[in-house]
Amino acid sequence: KAGVTQTPRYLIKTRGQQVTLSCSPISGHRSVSWYQQTPGQGLQFLFEYFSETQRNKGNFPGRFSGRQFSNSRSEMNVSTLELGDSALYLCASSADRDRGLVSGGSYEQYFGPGTRLTVT
């Protein structure tokens, strides 16, 4: 199976601009999560999408948004970019986990290579 793909791999934007990042999960995976990775803060959870619905979100301002399409591909948008938004943005997909925690659910996540965003 092909792995998780993210495009673009690198981006340079100016403060105040907006950016859209794309993620294609592993075939058959319906859950897509986004993370921000910075040297100072480590991995911070942004949000998770499942079946085109945001199922969970972290503590990021409303400038960060996302969506998921019917083919499970997901996009993340950041509006009004700030210097502090410079980071590696990682997308992760996982097979549907059983919220009832019945055995057979898959909990591990599979990560894409990330998009390195630099805001100047």
Add this chain to the structure above:
Amino acid sequence: AQSVAQPEDQVNVAEGNPLTVKCTYSVSGNPYLFWYVQYPNRGLQFLLKYITGDNLVKGSYGFEAEFNKSQTSFHLKKPSALVSDSALYFCAVFDSGTYKYIFGTGTRLKVLA
């Protein structure tokens, strides 16, 4: 609140020696624990997980981890380190209350030839 701690920012080990990367956790229910590895300019790769069952879990590339409930630890181990094991290692716990994954701050492993 659930949390994960990786007490060492960096671990240095000589090639061929055993390695241990430490992780402790705090959860209110049953722990669902993971180890991931990140190579430069790459995303995280899943190494192994503990959901239930045997306390010793075996994973990719010869790595294993031991779940210790009394010490709330999930240390990553390998009997003989390779230079190619040099990377950033993350421990994570799945919070069954919030359905979020919580990652440790990462430990940089450096294997010296």
